[in-house]
Amino acid sequence: MGRTVVVLGGGISGLAASYHLSRAARPPKVVLVEGSERLGGWVRSVRGPGGAVFELGPRGIRAAGALGARTLLLVSELGLDSEVLPVRGDHPAARNRFLYAGGALHALPSGLRGLLRTSPPFSRPLFWAGLRELTAPRGKDPDETVHSFAERRLGPEVASLAMDSLCRGVFAGSSRELSVRSCFPSLFQAERTHRSVLLGLLLGAGQSSQPDSGLVRRARAEHWSQWSLRGGLEMLPQALTTHLTSGGVTVLRGQPVCGLSLQAEGRWKVSLGDSCLEADHVISAVPASVLSKLLPAEAAPLARVLATIAAVSVAVVNLQYQGARLPVQGFGHLVPSSEDPGTLGIVYDSVAFPEQDGSPPGLRVTVMLGGSWLQTLKAGGCASSQELLQQKAQEAAATQLGLKEPPSHCLVHLHKNCIPQYTLGHWKKLESASHFLAAHRLPLTLAGASYEGVALNDCIESGRRAAARALGLEPDS
Numbered sequence: 110m111g112r113t114v115v116v117l118g119g120g121i122s123g124l125a126a127s128y129h130l131s132r133a134a135r136p137p138k139v140v141l142v143e144g145s146e147r148l149g150g151w152v153r154s155v156r157g158p159g160g161a162v163f164e165l166g167p168r169g170i171r172a173a174g175a176l177g178a179r180t181l182l183l184v185s186e187l188g189l190d191s192e193v194l195p196v197r198g199d200h201p202a203a204r205n206r207f208l209y210a211g212g213a214l215h216a217l218p219s220g221l222r223g224l225l226r227t228s229p230p231f232s233r234p235l236f237w238a239g240l241r242e243l244t245a246p247r248g249k250d251p252d253e254t255v256h257s258f259a260e261r262r263l264g265p266e267v268a269s270l271a272m273d274s275l276c277r278g279v280f281a282g283s284s285r286e287l288s289v290r291s292c293f294p295s296l297f298q299a300e301r302t303h304r305s306v307l308l309g310l311l312l313g314a315g316q317s318s319q320p321d322s323g324l325v326r327r328a329r330a331e332h333w334s335q336w337s338l339r340g341g342l343e344m345l346p347q348a349l350t351t352h353l354t355s356g357g358v359t360v361l362r363g364q365p366v367c368g369l370s371l372q373a374e375g376r377w378k379v380s381l382g383d384s385c386l387e388a389d390h391v392i393s394a395v396p397a398s399v400l401s402k403l404l405p406a407e408a409a410p411l412a413r414v415l416a417t418i419a420a421v422s423v424a425v426v427n428l429q430y431q432g433a434r435l436p437v438q439g440f441g442h443l444v445p446s447s448e449d450p451g452t453l454g455i456v457y458d459s460v461a462f463p464e465q466d467g468s469p470p471g472l473r474v475t476v477m478l479g480g481s482w483l484q485t486l487k488a489g490g491c492a493s494s495q496e497l498l499q500q501k502a503q504e505a506a507a508t509q510l511g512l513k514e515p516p517s518h519c520l521v522h523l524h525k526n527c528i529p530q531y532t533l534g535h536w537k538k539l540e541s542a543s544h545f546l547a548a549h550r551l552p553l554t555l556a557g558a559s560y561e562g563v564a565l566n567d568c569i570e571s572g573r574r575a576a577a578r579a580l581g582l583e584p585d586s
């Protein structure tokens with residue numbers, strides 16, 4: 110009898126793991142189990158009036174680096190090349206990023222000239238922060254918060270304006286709690302290896318080997334910063350699902366896994382309410398906190414570690430305006446916590462992907478709400494009020510972008526616990542989880558956003574690596 114691998118969770122990580130398992134030279138029997146009726150997890154695109162596309166979760170995938178290239182390869186393998194909408198390097202959405210601080214929008218400086226000028230909201234040219242970085246001594250701690258790292262290397266202003274905003278934009282979290290080692294591993298490593306982040310990034314650039322394909326070469330030649338798909342990013346999980354079901358993978362939907370137990374022969378019993386599955390290996394692509402509740406008593410130490418990997422909630426408010434114009438052209442802007450604790454940032458969707466504006470075209474922006482403001486609302490039981498979230502988002506769009514007329518279309522979604530937080534010492538949690546798995550020879554592999562990167566490229570890579578481990582291969586082969 111052949112081996113059976115059960116994959117828990119049909120978000121992008123579980124789909125990617127199943128895809129790579131199904132393409133093995135001698136594929137095992139693969140069963141993908143998803144708790145909800147829909148595959149794709151947080152990747153969800155919906156159509157609005159006139160066919161406009163609204164992303165409720167991620168809206169762009171980075172093209173750069175080895176992981177960016179691997180995802181583009183996957184896109185080609187799935188036959189989606191003609192659906193790709195690139196943001197080329199010379200496009201305003203690739204070049205321009207803004208901060209909203211002191212009641213005004215400020216372009217983040219770029220190029221040498223930009224760095225030599227004083228660019229508000231910074232009180233001195235960023236050149237000085239760069240000089241400080243080049244001469245600052247190497248850190249000694251095994252981990253550090255992003256804020257402390259940035260303050261030590263680049264100064265307090267860059268830490269509290271730029272890095273604070275970046276952590277809110279990427280992780281919807283606080284730079285004073287998030288770990289630099291786990292959230293920005295390339296910065297952490299650059300300092301360890303080259304003593305300076307700037308030197309490390311400069312010297313280390315372009316060293317990784319990348320997969321090659323027509324699409325990857327095009328992305329490189331045109332310097333794509335990111336890309337989407339014509340019908341929205343959900344086309345990617347949809348194409349993966351079609352590929353899996355036509356390739357013999359069993360895909361179960363609406364079947365939440367409610368427990369895992371180990372049998373005498375070292376196989377897993379996966380309980381699904383009134384039925385169960387047997388597996389030689391399990392790949393978990395559900396959030397760490399969910400897995401912690403499914404594990405059997407023998408794995409209690411692992412469950413305790415996983416339970417500490419928490420996630421934060423984000424309210425995503427998609428707005429469309431007819432006949433409106435933005436004051437600036439760019440990817441979007443971020444908002445430091447000192448300016449507005451509730452608005453993480455606003456993405457100018459129409460600038461990056463005008464093809465998704467519908468007909469007649471309407472200006473699309475997405476307001477991301479979160480941070481301490483949302484936590485306080487949640488604690489008071491008010492966060493589920495759609496009206497309150499819509500009002501807050503419209504106010505932010507009016508104040509920060511001058512979009513004062515009521516929107517023609519609005520969608521409000523509160524995503525509970527959607528972004529895992531790699532807080533200080535996250536690396537120790539990962540180390541202790543992998544020691545436990547190795548020491549007890551548990552046929553279990555962890556994948557997904559809870560561990561080593563929340564971006565879609567990281568999640569897809571975690572699925573690929575998990576599949577290789579489940580097949581007994583070296584992850585990089």
Ligand SMILES: Cc1cc2nc3c(=O)[nH]c(=O)nc-3n(C[C@H](O)[C@H](O)[C@H](O)COP(=O)(O)OP(=O)(O)OC[C@H]3O[C@@H](n4cnc5c(N)ncnc54)[C@H](O)[C@@H]3O)c2cc1C
Nearest residue numbers: 118120121122144150151166167168366557558563564565
């Ligand atoms: C608002 C938002 C915006 C984002 N923007 C970007 C972006 O622009 N670019 C980017 O690269 N990344 C972005 N991200 C990050 C990225 O989208 C996520 O990190 C990624 O989609 C997570 O995928 P996953 O498969 O690991 O987890 P999930 O999507 O959480 O999938 C886990 C799956 O497991 C299922 N599940 C849970 N419990 C059980 C159970 N008991 N049994 C069976 N199934 C279960 C869930 O239903 C879900 O389908 C964004 C995320 C959010 C929330």
